[in-house]
Amino acid sequence: MSPPVQTPALAPQPPPEIAPAQPRVDERLLWILSGLIWFAGLSLALRPEAALRGRPLTEDGFFSLAVARQLALGHGLTIDGVHWVNGFQPLFTVVCALPFAWVGGDRAGGLRGVLVLHALVHACGAWACGLLARDAVTGVQRRRLRQALGTAAYALSPAIFLTTFNGLETGAVLALLAWIWRYWQVTGGQTLRQLATAGALLGLLVLTRIDAALFVVIVTVGVLVSGDGAWWGRVQRAAAIALPAGLVSGPWWLYNYLGFGSLMPTSGRALTDVGVTAERTLTMLQSVQMSLVPLTYVGAWESFWLVPVRLLLIVLIVVGVRRARRDGDLAQATPGVDRRAARTGQFARWIGMTLLVFVGYYWATSAASWFYGRYLAAIGVPMTVYSAIALSALGGWQARLRGIALTVAAGALLFGVWRLHTSARFAGAVYVDDQLALVLEHVPPGDAVAAGQTGTLGFFRERVVNLDGKVNRDALVFRHDIAGYLRRTNVQWFCDWPHFATRYLADPPGKNGWKLVAQKGQFQLYHRPTDDPTPAER
Numbered sequence: 001m002s003p004p005v006q007t008p009a010l011a012p013q014p015p016p017e018i019a020p021a022q023p024r025v026d027e028r029l030l031w032i033l034s035g036l037i038w039f040a041g042l043s044l045a046l047r048p049e050a051a052l053r054g055r056p057l058t059e060d061g062f063f064s065l066a067v068a069r070q071l072a073l074g075h076g077l078t079i080d081g082v083h084w085v086n087g088f089q090p091l092f093t094v095v096c097a098l099p100f101a102w103v104g105g106d107r108a109g110g111l112r113g114v115l116v117l118h119a120l121v122h123a124c125g126a127w128a129c130g131l132l133a134r135d136a137v138t139g140v141q142r143r144r145l146r147q148a149l150g151t152a153a154y155a156l157s158p159a160i161f162l163t164t165f166n167g168l169e170t171g172a173v174l175a176l177l178a179w180i181w182r183y184w185q186v187t188g189g190q191t192l193r194q195l196a197t198a199g200a201l202l203g204l205l206v207l208t209r210i211d212a213a214l215f216v217v218i219v220t221v222g223v224l225v226s227g228d229g230a231w232w233g234r235v236q237r238a239a240a241i242a243l244p245a246g247l248v249s250g251p252w253w254l255y256n257y258l259g260f261g262s263l264m265p266t267s268g269r270a271l272t273d274v275g276v277t278a279e280r281t282l283t284m285l286q287s288v289q290m291s292l293v294p295l296t297y298v299g300a301w302e303s304f305w306l307v308p309v310r311l312l313l314i315v316l317i318v319v320g321v322r323r324a325r326r327d328g329d330l331a332q333a334t335p336g337v338d339r340r341a342a343r344t345g346q347f348a349r350w351i352g353m354t355l356l357v358f359v360g361y362y363w364a365t366s367a368a369s370w371f372y373g374r375y376l377a378a379i380g381v382p383m384t385v386y387s388a389i390a391l392s393a394l395g396g397w398q399a400r401l402r403g404i405a406l407t408v409a410a411g412a413l414l415f416g417v418w419r420l421h422t423s424a425r426f427a428g429a430v431y432v433d434d435q436l437a438l439v440l441e442h443v444p445p446g447d448a449v450a451a452g453q454t455g456t457l458g459f460f461r462e463r464v465v466n467l468d469g470k471v472n473r474d475a476l477v478f479r480h481d482i483a484g485y486l487r488r489t490n491v492q493w494f495c496d497w498p499h500f501a502t503r504y505l506a507d508p509p510g511k512n513g514w515k516l517v518a519q520k521g522q523f524q525l526y527h528r529p530t531d532d533p534t535p536a537e538r
Contacts, residue, residue, distance in 0.1 A: 029403055030148035033410040034155040038123050040417040041165060045115035047421055049108040053456070054429040055420060057111070061167020062431075062455035063267075063471055064088045065096060069110055069459070072100035079458060079471045086260050087267035087471040090252050091207035092169035107460065118165045125164070125175035126154040128182050129381065133388035135185055135340040137324050142392045149388035156409045157384065158416070159290065159297035163377050170377050173209045178381050180205060181347050188343045189223065195240035202241070203248025210252070210265070211375075215354040216245045222350050260473055269476060270469035273367035284363045287372035291379035293317075295387065295409060299416075317383075320390025327393065348382050355379050431456035434521035439495050442517055442525055449493040450486060452500040465491050467504050483512050486528075494526040501526060 044056070057065075066079050067088050075081040099113020100106075133150030134143045154160060164171025180201045187194040202219065205212040224238040256263050264272075286304070290297055293310045355378060362375050394402050436457055443449050450465040451457055458464040458471075465486075469476035478485035482504040486494070494505060494514065501524055506512040514526040 026399065026403060027145055027148040030152040030406065033406060034126060034148075034152045037155045037161070037410060037413060038119060038126075040414055041122055041161065042116065042119040044165065044417065044420060045112040045119070051420070052108055052111045052115075053432045053460070056162050056165040057115075057167040057429075059429075059431050059453060059455040062459040064093045064169070065111070065114060065167055066455070066459040067471075068093050068096035068114075069100045069105055069107070071097040072110070073105045079466070080462065080464065083472070084259065085471045085473075086256050086265045087270070087469075088265070089169040089207075089209050091204060092172045095172075114167065115165065118171055121171045121175050122155070122161065122164045125160070125171065125178050125381075126151045128175065128178035129154040129384045129388070131182050132178060132185060132344065132385045133392075136344040136385060136389055137327075138338045138341045141327060142324075146388055146392045149391050150385055152406060152410075153295060153384045153388045153391070154380075156406060156413060157294035157297070157380060158299065158409075158413055159294035159373070159377070160380050160384070161413060162297075162299075163374055166374075168374070169208050170374055173205070173212070173378060174381055176201070176205050176208055177212075177351070177378055181344075181351070181381070184347045185340050185343050188339065189237070189241075192236065192240045195223070195237055196244045199241040199244030200248050203245040206245065206249035207252055210249075211358070213249070214357060215350070216242065218354050218357075219350050220245075222346070226346070266473050266476060267470040271366055271368040271371075274365050276364055280363055280369050283369040284359065284372050287376055288359060288379070290373060291376045292383055293387075294380040294383065317387055317390040320393045321386050324389045324393040344385075348385075351378070351382050429456060430521055430523075432460070435495055435523045436460055438518055438520050438523055438525045439493070442527075443493050443495075447493055448489075448491045449495055450491045450504075451494065451496040452504060453496055457495070465489065467500075490530075492528050492530065494528075495523055497522050498524055 063079070067077060067085065070076070070078045070081050071094065073081070077084055077086070079085045096110075096114050096117065099117065100110035102113060103109030130147040130149075130151030133153075134147035137146070160171075160174065164174070180198065183198060183201060187198075189195045189198055198219075199216075202212070202216045206216060220238045220242045223241055224234050227234060227237070253263055256265060260266060262269065286302070286307075289307055289310045290302065293313050296306065296310060296313065298306070355376060358376060362372060366372075366375070391402050431453065435451070435453070439449050439457065439461060446463070448463040448465055449457070449461075450467050452466075452468040454464050454466040454468075454471075458466065465475075466472040467475050467482055467485075469479060475482065475485065483506060486505075494501065494509075496504075501509050501514075505514045505526065509516070509526055512528070514528045517525045517527045519525070
């Protein structure tokens with residue numbers, strides 16, 4: 001009897017993607033471009049001190065940075081070291097206090113640290129979108145290419161870059177949302193512990209920007225109505241999401257209500273104006289289509305001629321995603337990857353529903369139409385992921401065209417950063433060059449000066465009184481009698497745009513005793529001498 005034939009053990013099989021569908025040179029190019037953009041963003045912190053005051057930091061970014069600096073100096077959540085405020089988004093503002101604390105409150109050193117934080121946040125968001133794109137399609141074909149494309153599409157998007165480096169929380173919102181989506185993609189909230197972790201992360205998202213509370217509600221309802229099992233089990237799963245989110249974000253809600261009498265911060269209350277106008281409608285439509293294709297943002301050259309181009313690109317993205325999914329479905333079944341693909345779509349639907357509500361809410365209630373693009377910036381996260389999926393489906397000459405287009409996009413963004421380094425005019429801030437310059441030249445250091453726009457002014461100067469109510473609840477109380485409020489507080493200086501002067505002081509300001517002292521650029525400086533009583537005082 002012959003001995004049994006010994007069957008040699010099969011060697012472990014490598015993943016099916018041994019021979020990539022796209023040349024590795026494509027992936028290397030994408031990683032190089034992403035790296036160049038990251039280093040370019042980091043380099044913004046190395047500019048001369050005068051350039052730090054300008055772009056990409058924004059006027060409203062300096063509101064939050066002023067609070068961060070005062071917190072670092074040990075003055076609490078104040079805008080001026082004295083008056084406590086809540087007109088800012090808490091989590092990123094508190095994080096920004098760290099670099100100011102490191103340099104002892106030095107303004108220039110703190111701004112450099114904040115820009116470094118922005119660069120780190122930008123890298124985190126790009127990496128998360130790469131992972132999301134990699135696992136968003138069934139099968140394992142082109143996974144590495146999708147990851148490189150997802151990272152590059154995020155890093156190279158001018159809209160995402162500028163909103164990340166603006167001194168505000170926007171970039172942190174995008175990055176944290178992407179990582180929460182990634183956590184759901186990997187775990188799917190299969191256990192109560194995983195759901196509780198997702199809830200805690202969502203609570204952090206609320207602290208990063210409080211309107212994310214609506215997203216928590218939608219995710220909670222989504223968990224409640226999805227899945228099989230008894231109703232009590234679904235209720236437990238929903239509670240496992242909602243309760244940690246509420247516990248993590250709860251202290252901020254209590255701070256708002258107990259300290260300021262409303263859950264909504266003063267910044268939100270100051271900008272609330274229910275009504276629909278043609279200007280709001282057009283701006284909202286422009287903001288939506290721009291946010292849907294963040295790679296195509298062109299800054300000062302934004303125009304409605306881009307609308308048909310972007311609509312065409314959206315159609316191509318949809319077609320490309322369908323093609324990539326079809327190719328993935330035909331590939332070898334891989335259960336782990338397939339489950340992640342299904343979870344990706346589930347979470348994306350929750351993001352989409354939230355953003356649709358945001359569009360309607362801000363369109364109908366917010367007078368700050370110039371902020372619509374920032375309010376809807378989170379659209380860029382799912383659109384980046386799905387753009388990467390669509391681009392991964394290209395082959396042959398289309399793949400070469402893809403590489404050329406992304407290289408051109410990277411070159412344009414790098415050129416913009418170079419201009420921020422080399423052109424004082426391009427990087428300049430009118431609030432520094434005009435408003436702050438007027439105040440420093442004419443107003444005695446110990447005198448208080450008021451303005452509607454006080455972000456930059458209040459960061460670089462002490463004794464500044466905010467009049468639009470974003471960071472001054474007293475101004476909200478006297479919003480219909482700002483001139484009287486200035487008399488009561490004995491504020492004798494005002495510096496802002498002419499239409500703010502007629503809005504807050506009088507039309508013309510001389511009716512209430514205000515005299516024009518100087519003007520520079522768009523800004524006017526007014527003074528009301530105490531020995532020259534107003535008509536009301538006479």
